[in-house]
Amino acid sequence: GAVVSQHPSRVICKSGTSVKIECRSLDFQATTMFWYRQFPKKSLMLMATSNEGSKATYEQGVEKDKFLINHASLTLSTLTVTSAHPEDSSFYICSAPIVQAIDGYTFGSGTRLTVV
Amino acid sequence: GENVEQHPSTLSVQEGDSAVIKCTYSDSASNYFPWYKQELGKGPQLIIDIRSNVGEKKDQRIAVTLNKTAKHFSLHITETQPEDSAVYFCAASKTGGSYIPTFGRGTSLIVHP
Numbered sequence: 183g184a185v186v187s188q189h190p191s192r193v194i195c196k197s198g199t200s201v202k203i204e205c206r207s208l209d210f211q212a213t214t215m216f217w218y219r220q221f222p223k224k225s226l227m228l229m230a231t232s233n234e235g236s237k238a239t240y241e242q243g244v245e246k247d248k249f250l251i252n253h254a255s256l257t258l259s260t261l262t263v264t265s266a267h268p269e270d271s272s273f274y275i276c277s278a279p280i281v282q283a284i285d286g287y288t289f290g291s292g293t294r295l296t297v298v
Numbered sequence: 299g300e301n302v303e304q305h306p307s308t309l310s311v312q313e314g315d316s317a318v319i320k321c322t323y324s325d326s327a328s329n330y331f332p333w334y335k336q337e338l339g340k341g342p343q344l345i346i347d348i349r350s351n352v353g354e355k356k357d358q359r360i361a362v363t364l365n366k367t368a369k370h371f372s373l374h375i376t377e378t379q380p381e382d383s384a385v386y387f388c389a390a391s392k393t394g395g396s397y398i399p400t401f402g403r404g405t406s407l408i409v410h411p
Contacts, residue, residue: 188341216398225387225403226342275341279397286332287389287399289341 184210184280188290195266195297203261203293205276212278215259217251220273220292232259266297300325302390304402312410317378319405321388322370328390331364331371332399336385345386346373349393378409 185208195201205215213234218226230246232238232253240246248270250262263270276290301324311317323331329350334342348355348362348371355362359378364371375382385406391399 223385223404223406226401228398231398273339277341286330286344286347289334289343292339292341294339 184288186212186276186278186288186290188276188293190293191291192294193296195295197267197297198265200262200264201266201295203263203274203276203295205259205261205278205290207257207278210278210280211256212259213256214279215253216277216279216287217249217259217261218275218277220275226275229261263295266295268297271295271297300328300390300400302388302400302402304388304405306405307403308406308408310408310410311378313378313380315378317375317382317407317409319373319386319388319407320370321372321390321402322368323390323400324369325390326366326369328392330391330393330399331362332389333362333373334387334389336387336404338384342387375407378407380409380411383407383409
């Protein structure tokens, strides 16, 4: 149980275009979703926290106009990379806390974004 | 805020040997310590966790120990196999609600056949 489905797993886009990444909680309600960015051989860098029905909270240094986060429902959170540039190429991962007995966090499978 | 240090950054072992990864944390209020395994191109997966009211937890070849006084916790993998090769992350957080976990920098474990 407690699965977060993340799509797409890989995407290649041209510079200047926008890309949307979706994370859906399949068997639980995710009132909160964490969005991470991971550089090669590096740890997870928290970008923002989305909460259903309210504005996302962005970490310092993360451009909110570039990385648009929407948490439209209790099972869907999206990250849109707008006007993508090659330096936005990275591995993006979502994660949701599981407010159940195990009280942990479950991660999506990640999205490899390549901007050419 | 919380600060989690993880060592070593890289660990190379022979198949069948044991592997130990160590983490320290700074916030004494942290009470939940999960470990994640991340294979190449995939999201992290929870492999074991421990809460502050427990000193040790074991699941087959994997065990985790916690020393609250010293604020450190460790992951032990016995009888390592090539499929254990991955990046392992420790984390520390408070349980309940939407506390954001603080992750260590990761350990790349390589198990040589």
